[in-house]
Amino acid sequence: MSANHDDHHQAPDGHGRALRLGIGGPVGSGKTALVAALCRSLGPSMRLGVVTNDIYTTEDADFLRRAGVIDADRILAVQTGCCPHTAIRDDIAANLDAVETLEERFGPLDLVIVESGGDNLTATFSRGLADRQIFVLDVSGGDKVPRKGGPGVTAADLLVVNKTDLAPMVGADLTVMSRDAAKVRDGKPVLFTSIREDKGAHSVAEWVVGIVDAWHHQHAHTV
Amino acid sequence: MHGDMAMLLLADSRLPAGGHAHSGGAEEAVRVGAITGPEDLARFLRGRLATAGVVTAALAAAACELGADPAQERWRRLDAEADARISSPAQRDASRTQGRLLVRTTRRIWPSEALDSLAAAVPDGAHHPVALGAAAAAAGCEPRQAALAAAYTSVTAPATAAVRLLGLDPVLVHRLLADLAPALNDAAHEACVIQADDWSSLPAHAAPALDLLAEQHLRTEVRLFVS
Ligand SMILES: Nc1nc2c(ncn2[C@@H]2O[C@H](COP(=O)(O)OP(=O)(O)OP(=O)(O)O)[C@@H](O)[C@H]2O)c(=O)[nH]1
Numbered sequence: 001m002s003a004n005h006d007d008h009h010q011a012p013d014g015h016g017r018a019l020r021l022g023i024g025g026p027v028g029s030g031k032t033a034l035v036a037a038l039c040r041s042l043g044p045s046m047r048l049g050v051v052t053n054d055i056y057t058t059e060d061a062d063f064l065r066r067a068g069v070i071d072a073d074r075i076l077a078v079q080t081g082c083c084p085h086t087a088i089r090d091d092i093a094a095n096l097d098a099v100e101t102l103e104e105r106f107g108p109l110d111l112v113i114v115e116s117g118g119d120n121l122t123a124t125f126s127r128g129l130a131d132r133q134i135f136v137l138d139v140s141g142g143d144k145v146p147r148k149g150g151p152g153v154t155a156a157d158l159l160v161v162n163k164t165d166l167a168p169m170v171g172a173d174l175t176v177m178s179r180d181a182a183k184v185r186d187g188k189p190v191l192f193t194s195i196r197e198d199k200g201a202h203s204v205a206e207w208v209v210g211i212v213d214a215w216h217h218q219h220a221h222t223v
Numbered sequence: 224m225h226g227d228m229a230m231l232l233l234a235d236s237r238l239p240a241g242g243h244a245h246s247g248g249a250e251e252a253v254r255v256g257a258i259t260g261p262e263d264l265a266r267f268l269r270g271r272l273a274t275a276g277v278v279t280a281a282l283a284a285a286a287c288e289l290g291a292d293p294a295q296e297r298w299r300r301l302d303a304e305a306d307a308r309i310s311s312p313a314q315r316d317a318s319r320t321q322g323r324l325l326v327r328t329t330r331r332i333w334p335s336e337a338l339d340s341l342a343a344a345v346p347d348g349a350h351h352p353v354a355l356g357a358a359a360a361a362a363g364c365e366p367r368q369a370a371l372a373a374a375y376t377s378v379t380a381p382a383t384a385a386v387r388l389l390g391l392d393p394v395l396v397h398r399l400l401a402d403l404a405p406a407l408n409d410a411a412h413e414a415c416v417i418q419a420d421d422w423s424s425l426p427a428h429a430a431p432a433l434d435l436l437a438e439q440h441l442r443t444e445v446r447l448f449v450s
């Protein structure tokens with residue numbers, strides 16, 4: 001495509017690179033907790049990189065570095081100038097740059113996770129940035145959220161409903177959430193988690209292993 | 224050629240090249256109370272255009288000219304001229320980051336020898352105005368159009384940031400931008416007067432207050448914008 005193939009301005013086709021997994025969802029739903037859990041569960045068997053999109057400071061990146069779940073250098077933080085959804089959807093340049101920087105420094109990698117800044121129900125990842133995406137809700141937002149839909153809830157490859165341990169306290173009915181989500185998601189999977197109780201988010205990790213394996217099969221021949 | 228259309232695309236804040244995350248010093252100016260409302264903002268924009276804006280426009284014009292007949296050695300020299308004109312390390316970093324993202328994006332929009340050779344010459348990221356001028360050349364612009372796009376984005380980025388940070392009336396802020404039309408023309412004109420091979424005579428206006436804001440901004444704990 002271009003004159004020099006070894007610089008880092010590559011086109012976003014999938015050959016010879018890691019699967020890029022976006023994790024989005026409203027503020028505080030447990031995105032960073034899920035990233036940490038996935039690093040714990042998958043770190044031993046996969047080569048990982050993480051990009052965080054913080055709204056202020058570098059809180060999420062710092063949290064992950066302190067948690068010690070992944071080598072601190074493999075986490076890069078992107079700043080989003082007041083607009084977390086812009087950085088994952090309309091103008092993905094800074095995120096792509098971070099992802100490719102990780103691949104260049106530590107590659108080959110199996111999986112790069114991009115956590116979006118907490119945003120609203122309409123924020124989803126561009127296909128130019130994420131190959132697959134998880135949308136994380138929590139039960140404390142109320143059991144009506146799946147019914148409300150929005151692109152995150154309806155279109156994400158996996159919907160995670162987190163903090164099920166809080167359901168009795170906030171009066172959220174998980175059966176209602178499950179039924180409503182199934183209705184708008186057209187058969188795509190939904191998983192209920194309590195990352196507080198399951199520090200490795202094992203059901204989600206298992207799903208991620210599945211998509212990473214499928215990705216390798218699809219793209220392996222050109223690596 | 225298609226220079227007019229390309230200039231509009233390059234100047235558009237929707238160009239997906241990472242510009243949305245930069246405030247051009249406005250965030251720190253708001254934090255320290257130097258911009259509190261439309262009057263302060265108007266003064267800030269005017270000052271920025273007359274200093275950083277003119278320098279940026281001149282570098283972009285020179286880069287656009289070079290883009291017509293690019294050579295790696297010449298890109299490195301022009302990039303060094305840009306480096307010498309940005310005294311704050313924080314701003315140099317921000318400029319290179321934006322330049323790198325701009326090259327990444329525009330190379331896919333306008334594949335070209337100009338952008339390929341710039342990327343190869345300065346792989347970690349050329350300064351933003353140099354990248355902008357190279358992209359403008361790749362897209363079929365003339366140096367004056369590159370200068371206009373550069374001067375324009377030097378004021379629209381902080382104006383947009385101020386709207387977000389202070390909740391200013393966006394229509395009023397656009398009126399401030401419209402009022403800058405003559406100054407913008409002058410800046411582009413000044414940028415194109417000095418051309419040819421003598422890059423050392425490109426404008427080198429300093430803006431110490433902007434430099435200080437950029438340095439303080441890096442040390443501020445709560446930041447929404449990269450710069
Ligand atoms: N009770 C309970 N708390 C949880 C669970 N998962 C995460 N939390 C807590 O919820 C809070 C927010 O979690 P984060 O992982 O930071 O959420 P986030 O979505 O990354 O937040 P932002 O990035 O700020 O949008 C933290 O205090 C977590 O400890 C859970 O399963 N149960």
Ligand SMILES: [Mg+2]
Pocket residue numbers: 031032033060115
């Ligand atoms: Mg988080």
